[in-house]
Amino acid sequence: MTTILSANNETLADSVDCLHDGGLVAFPTETVYGLGADARDDKAVARIFAAKDRPSFNPLIVHVANQAAAEGLGAFDARARNVVERFWPGPLSIVLPRLPTSGLSLLVSAGLETVALRAPAHPIARDLLYRFDGPIAAPSANRAGEVSPTQAVHVANSLGDRADLILDGGDCRVGLESTVLDLSGNRPEILRHGAVTRAQLVELLDTVEDASIPTNEGAPRSPGQISRHYATAIPIRINVTDPSSDEAFVAFGETNNESSATVLNLSPSGDLIEAASRLFTILRTLDRAEFAGIAVAPVPNSGIGCAINDRLRRAAAAHAD
Numbered sequence: 001m002t003t004i005l006s007a008n009n010e011t012l013a014d015s016v017d018c019l020h021d022g023g024l025v026a027f028p029t030e031t032v033y034g035l036g037a038d039a040r041d042d043k044a045v046a047r048i049f050a051a052k053d054r055p056s057f058n059p060l061i062v063h064v065a066n067q068a069a070a071e072g073l074g075a076f077d078a079r080a081r082n083v084v085e086r087f088w089p090g091p092l093s094i095v096l097p098r099l100p101t102s103g104l105s106l107l108v109s110a111g112l113e114t115v116a117l118r119a120p121a122h123p124i125a126r127d128l129l130y131r132f133d134g135p136i137a138a139p140s141a142n143r144a145g146e147v148s149p150t151q152a153v154h155v156a157n158s159l160g161d162r163a164d165l166i167l168d169g170g171d172c173r174v175g176l177e178s179t180v181l182d183l184s185g186n187r188p189e190i191l192r193h194g195a196v197t198r199a200q201l202v203e204l205l206d207t208v209e210d211a212s213i214p215t216n217e218g219a220p221r222s223p224g225q226i227s228r229h230y231a232t233a234i235p236i237r238i239n240v241t242d243p244s245s246d247e248a249f250v251a252f253g254e255t256n257n258e259s260s261a262t263v264l265n266l267s268p269s270g271d272l273i274e275a276a277s278r279l280f281t282i283l284r285t286l287d288r289a290e291f292a293g294i295a296v297a298p299v300p301n302s303g304i305g306c307a308i309n310d311r312l313r314r315a316a317a318a319h320a321d
């Protein structure tokens, strides 16, 4: 099990080194503990999903030191500035269009054109963010299906040795995940309720829709829904071993396929974490009208492979009648 460290000069410096090396650092925020990685590093972000055993790719919140850092990642408008000036640092995440120059891993947004940003208030989180001087992607530091951790020992019990470092910050003051406010469209929408309330947001924004309510089919209106995901313009076929010559081919592991026009390999060595880290970039690279479609080789359905296959099935289904 990963040792729990009290935060001091030395352990914070080690945490920054660990993040630069593509490692995972669990750290306290005022809401819940987060499992952090360099948000610009595809492979590090893929390791977060692997550590959590998530069966699908959810977009992650990108943590920043302050508004200035956030303005380099998302497209701020007057509404966003208004809200952030009032509630940051604090338990509020805002969803904005991702700037093309953000440098963020595409995996952070799980294929969406938007990014969720938050400047946490916890002194240890702030210290870490200022020292690292870059964006930290961090979902709650627990395995999928478990409640969010509000003490360092919860993180250790849930993740075992999957975090490289765990910084101890005592009990989380809020104990509930941040409010998620979507400002990427014309109408502000609450995607998740938290300590910053709808009433507080209405004071600043006039109208705020509640989009956190499950639909009558019982399915939550989550960003995991196909319609809100990036879908390729050209068709996708999955579990393909014999691509046609007019298709681009996405290989996995060793391959000797030479029949298709273009072959990109998710991971020549068959490493699923590497495959996850390349998935969205490869799909975007191959999504060109010169190809009849994209054919994807079978990807093993274990570990993070489940999330890769979930994403590929959604992309393929987007073209099915």
Ligand code: TXA
Pocket: 029, 031, 032, 033, 034, 035, 058, 059, 060, 061, 093, 095, 109, 112, 114, 115, 116, 118, 120, 138, 139, 140, 141, 176, 177, 178, 179, 180, 182, 191, 192, 222, 223
């Ligand atoms: O309090 C918190 O927000 C904690 C601490 C660590 O900051 N983090 C957290 O992250 O709860 P996570 O990954 O467990 O939850 C992220 C939430 C999910 O509901 C996700 O769907 C939503 O934020 N989200 C992230 N990016 C989004 C985007 N681009 N569009 C819509 N929703 C997004």
Ligand code: MG
Pocket: 139, 140, 148
């Ligand atoms: Mg969570």
